[in-house]
Amino acid sequence: MRRAITERIIETxxxxxxxxxxxxxxxxxxxxxxxxxxxxxxxxLGQFLLGTKWLPISEPPSFGIIPLLIGSLYVTxxxxxxxxxxxxxxxMFIAEVAPGPLKGILxxxxxxxxSIPSVVxxxxxxxxxxxxxxxxxxxxxxQCGLTGSLLLAFMALPTIISISxxxxxxxxxxxxxAAYGLGAxxxxxxxxxxxxxxxxGIIAAVMLGIGRVIGETMVVMMVTGNSPVIPRSITQALRTxxxxxxxxxxxxxxxxxxxxxxxAVGLVLFISTFLINLVADAFLRRxxx
Amino acid sequence: xxxxxxxxxLNCWFGSLQVLKDVDILVERNExxxxxxxxxxxxxxxxxxxxxxxxxxxxxxxxxxxQLAGRDIxxxxxxxxxxxxxxxxxxxQVLPISIFDNVAYGPRMHGIANRSTLEQIxxxxxxxxxxxxxxxxxxxSPALRLSGGQQQRLxxxxxxxxxxxxxxxxxxxxxxxxxxxxxxxxxxxxxxERYTQxxxxxxTKQAARVCDRCAFFLMGQVIEVAQTSVLFTxxxxxxxxxxxxxxxx
Amino acid sequence: xxxxxxxQNIAFGLMGLVTMLVVLPIILTLWYVxxxxxxxxxxxxxxxxxxxxxxxxxxxxxxxxxxxxxxxxMILSLPIGVLSAIYLVEYAKDNLFTRLIKLAVVNLSGIPxxxxxxxxxxxxxxxxxxxxxxxxxxxxxxxxxxxxxxTATKEALESVPASYREIxxxxxxxxxxxxxxxxxxxxxxxxxxxxxxxxxxxxxxxxPILFTVAAFYLPRLPRSLFDQVMALPYHLYVxxxxxxxxxxxxxxxxxFVLISLVFLxxxxxxxxxxxxxxxxxx
Numbered sequence: 001m002r003r004a005i006t007e008r009i010i011e012t013x014x015x016x017x018x019x020x021x022x023x024x025x026x027x028x029x030x031x032x033x034x035x036x037x038x039x040x041x042x043x044x045l046g047q048f049l050l051g052t053k054w055l056p057i058s059e060p061p062s063f064g065i066i067p068l069l070i071g072s073l074y075v076t077x078x079x080x081x082x083x084x085x086x087x088x089x090x091x092m093f094i095a096e097v098a099p100g101p102l103k104g105i106l107x108x109x110x111x112x113x114x115s116i117p118s119v120v121x122x123x124x125x126x127x128x129x130x131x132x133x134x135x136x137x138x139x140x141x142x143q144c145g146l147t148g149s150l151l152l153a154f155m156a157l158p159t160i161i162s163i164s165x166x167x168x169x170x171x172x173x174x175x176x177x178a179a180y181g182l183g184a185x186x187x188x189x190x191x192x193x194x195x196x197x198x199x200x201g202i203i204a205a206v207m208l209g210i211g212r213v214i215g216e217t218m219v220v221m222m223v224t225g226n227s228p229v230i231p232r233s234i235t236q237a238l239r240t241x242x243x244x245x246x247x248x249x250x251x252x253x254x255x256x257x258x259x260x261x262x263x264a265v266g267l268v269l270f271i272s273t274f275l276i277n278l279v280a281d282a283f284l285r286r287x288x289x
Numbered sequence: 290x291x292x293x294x295x296x297x298x299l300n301c302w303f304g305s306l307q308v309l310k311d312v313d314i315l316v317e318r319n320e321x322x323x324x325x326x327x328x329x330x331x332x333x334x335x336x337x338x339x340x341x342x343x344x345x346x347x348x349x350x351x352x353x354x355x356q357l358a359g360r361d362i363x364x365x366x367x368x369x370x371x372x373x374x375x376x377x378x379x380x381x382q383v384l385p386i387s388i389f390d391n392v393a394y395g396p397r398m399h400g401i402a403n404r405s406t407l408e409q410i411x412x413x414x415x416x417x418x419x420x421x422x423x424x425x426x427x428x429x430s431p432a433l434r435l436s437g438g439q440q441q442r443l444x445x446x447x448x449x450x451x452x453x454x455x456x457x458x459x460x461x462x463x464x465x466x467x468x469x470x471x472x473x474x475x476x477x478x479x480x481x482e483r484y485t486q487x488x489x490x491x492x493t494k495q496a497a498r499v500c501d502r503c504a505f506f507l508m509g510q511v512i513e514v515a516q517t518s519v520l521f522t523x524x525x526x527x528x529x530x531x532x533x534x535x536x537x538x
Numbered sequence: 539x540x541x542x543x544x545x546q547n548i549a550f551g552l553m554g555l556v557t558m559l560v561v562l563p564i565i566l567t568l569w570y571v572x573x574x575x576x577x578x579x580x581x582x583x584x585x586x587x588x589x590x591x592x593x594x595x596x597x598x599x600x601x602x603x604x605x606x607x608x609x610x611x612m613i614l615s616l617p618i619g620v621l622s623a624i625y626l627v628e629y630a631k632d633n634l635f636t637r638l639i640k641l642a643v644v645n646l647s648g649i650p651x652x653x654x655x656x657x658x659x660x661x662x663x664x665x666x667x668x669x670x671x672x673x674x675x676x677x678x679x680x681x682x683x684x685x686x687x688x689t690a691t692k693e694a695l696e697s698v699p700a701s702y703r704e705i706x707x708x709x710x711x712x713x714x715x716x717x718x719x720x721x722x723x724x725x726x727x728x729x730x731x732x733x734x735x736x737x738x739x740x741x742x743x744x745x746p747i748l749f750t751v752a753a754f755y756l757p758r759l760p761r762s763l764f765d766q767v768m769a770l771p772y773h774l775y776v777x778x779x780x781x782x783x784x785x786x787x788x789x790x791x792x793x794f795v796l797i798s799l800v801f802l803x804x805x806x807x808x809x810x811x812x813x814x815x816x817x818x819x820x
Contacts, residue, residue: 003400007712007713007714007715010714011629011713011714013621014621014622014624014625014629015625015629016621017617017618017619017621017622017625018621018622018625018626018630018635018636018639019635020618020622021618021622021639021642021643021646021684021688022635022638022639022642024642024646024681024684025641025642025645025646027657027661028649028653028654028657028681031657031660031661032653032656032657032660034660035660085556086556086559086560087560089553089556089557090553090556090557090559090560092553093550093553093554093556093557094557097550097553097554098557106557106561109560109561109564109565110560110564111804112564112568112801112804113560113564115738115739115742115800115801115804116567116742116797116800117741117742117743117744117771117796117797117800118742118743118744119742119744119771119772119774119775119796120571120742120771120774120793120796120797121567122775122778123774123775123778123789123793124567124570124571124793126778126779127778127786127789128570154563157560161560185542185543185545185546186546186550187542187545187546187549187550188542188546191549208648211648214650215648215649215650215651215652215653216650217650217651217652217744217745218744218745218771218775222775222778222779242650242652242745245652245655245656246652246655246745246748249655249656249659249748249749250748250749254664262656263656263660266652266653266656269650269652269653270649270650270653273648273649273650273653274645274648274649276648277644277645277647277648278644278645280648281641281644340708342704342707342708345704345707347631347632367707367710367712368710368711368712369710370710371707371708371709371710372709372710375708375709376708378701378704378705382701382704382705384702384705384720385724394705394706394709394711394719395709395710395711397719398706398709398710398711398712398715398719399710447705447709448708448709451709451710
């Protein structure tokens with residue numbers, strides 16, 4: 001009898017944990033929404049979404065998210081343009097070309113990269129990459145969008161490489177053997193057969209990489225110059241959505257418009273990464289079939 | 290005397306696929322009841338209906354009555370039913386733990402913790418499964434080091450350890466060599482005085498050697514049930530004859 | 539050599555070069571941090587609190603703080619993570635609830651860490667009145683670590699052969715007994731590996747602890763779960779951006795310690811995995 005009761009308790013806990021996981025996502029959304037909505041009581045949603053000035057402490061304050069959105073967009077686009085080709089090609093090399101031992105070494109190196117804390121990369125951007133780019137390109141400052149893009153591209157590589165590599169490795173052997181049977185070289189097979197067959201997985205990899213880049217905070221806060229104005233080029237100082245929250249929350253008075261505005265920015269981030277992940281998940285699922 | 294197992298108008302489905310149609314089978318106490326038939330004739334499904342293992346598959350549905358010693362099994366809890374009706378799977382399925390722990394697994398799950406009681410149960414079960422002499426000196430070595438035939442007898446011992454009334458065998462010798470098969474068959478004969486046994490087999494010769502009575506299943510239906518000697522020498526149905534003479538299946 | 543062969547060699551060669559574009563920066567990054575950081579490493583640096591506005595002394599409180607955060611995060615996230623993975627693999631039927639959990643796991647893993655920071659601030663720090671504290675920080679990091687633990691546990695459970703479950707059930711064991719004695723023991727290596735990996739990630743995170751636990755400068759050690767602590771990643775952020783005239787060698791040394799800690803945890807998980815793989819018999 002006691003056995004049955006213990007069993008009942010444990011099974012209830014198991015079910016509850018499942019429920020708790022769902023609850024967390026709902027709660028994160030609801031609490032961001034709650035605090036964000038408090039902003040729109042004072043400040044019109046339209047001006048928030050379409051405003052071109054982010055001046056949280058001027059009088060009257062202005063909470064236009066456009067400069068931050070464009071900042072995030074610049075940095076993300078720059079990172080993706082850099083890391084997608086490099087990542088996918090490296091994944092192809094690791095999956096199909098590299099011989100056994102080299103493959104193992106390359107995979108461990110990618111895993112090592114994945115585990116380097118972002119604040120360390122931010123630090124390196126600050127003391128080395130920024131000044132280096134400044135001298136190399138003759139920029140006014142090394143703390144700019146480009147430095148951020150380069151570092152974020154570097155950070156997104158493990159995501160893109162490991163998921164693309166999985167996708168390439170799971171292409172059925174029969175496909176390749178059929179191609180070899182017809183006299184195709186390994187390169188032709190890789191390019192014409194494996195890459196198209198793994199395309200869903202590779203798209204998912206790219207989407208997850210984008211999600212990672214948009215959400216990254218410390219690197220961009222440390223190296224992109226933290227200037228919340230609409231940048232005219234990627235070599236100017238700018239500021240992303242994430243960096244805005246991280247650098248201003250400390251000074252925002254709890255319960256002020258500024259405080260709520262930062263939650264509204266968080267909500268925008270939440271919704272965009274949520275959508276990106278849904279799409280990535282859909283592609284991953286298709287890749288598995 | 291009440292039958293050990295009796296099914297009445299048993300129908301089973303996996304999804305929309307009907308695997309058993311109106312199966313009426315009666316198994317007497319202490320007999321070895323054989324079930325023969327070609328692949329996909331529903332033999333294994335029938336076996337796994339008796340201890341409700343089919344129910345682990347989400348798409349499974351079943352109608353009809355199954356009685357164990359005169360009682361509808363739907364009234365019996367899963368754990369109790371599966372204790373009373375043990376099963377031996379096609380390939381020897383041992384857990385990657387010691388011989389002793391394999392046999393003691395069932396009793397432990399039923400709350401027996403006393404070391405000496407467990408030792409007694411393990412010894413008795415291994416003796417009845419004709420494995421004791423071969424393993425008594427290495428009870429605590431990994432069960433996976435045993436040969437295939439020994440592993441299958443270990444599975445029988447593991448089932449005996451929870452004191453079942455009925456033992457189901459699902460093609461127990463399909464992965465074994467002839468000598469191991471002979472040992473398993475001999476064990477089954479020895480177990481007859483205590484247990485009711487149901488043997489599903491692809492091997493008609495094995496059924497002829499071991500079983501008291503046999504049923505011939507074809508495409509989910511029972512074609513014929515008879516004394517083994519009768520079924521194999523003078524079947525009433527042409528299809529049974531075709532099967533045992535090797536014309537199909 | 540045929541044209542196709544030549545083209546293949548050129549293509550593979552170029553691919554190798556591109557791969558070097560990934561490999562070289564990784565090696566250079568590590569070398570850069572190690573070469574510049576190792577000189578300032580000493581017993582005093584590890585075991586002394588910072589002095590003179592963090593421009594001298596060590597990083598002991600930050601090391602201790604990070605350690606506390608790791609342990610607290612594990613205590614909070616491991617049970618929920620493992621139990622919900624057990625639910626998904628062993629109990630879940632194909633229904634709406636199950637699909638919602640899977641969706642939730644996918645999305646938890648995609649939420650930016652700074653958003654977790656916001657959530658921790660508004661719920662744990664403000665609403666639950668925990669203040670900026672170890673408790674609030676660990677809770678935030680725990681939620682962030684859940685998806686990795688769940689995914690790793692799920693894979694570990696799924697790799698246990700289905701026959702083990704059938705054996706156990708067929709002997710009259712209950713569902714939970716089966717999971718407890720016939721599935722979990724064989725899944726533990728995978729669970730451990732995933733947990734250590736997720737914790738190493740949590741250890742290196744800065745954004746979620748910015749507003750929930752991290753202290754700018756707090757040389758004494760915490761006395762209760764409601765205290766703030768210093769943490770290595772936040773300390774590195776602070777000394778490299780907020781402290782004027784900071785000697786670079788100390789920043790490098792801090793980065794070196796942080797990287798070493800994270801690698802050490804990864805190494806532990808790799809060793810665990812290898813150790814159990816050798817022992818496993820199925």
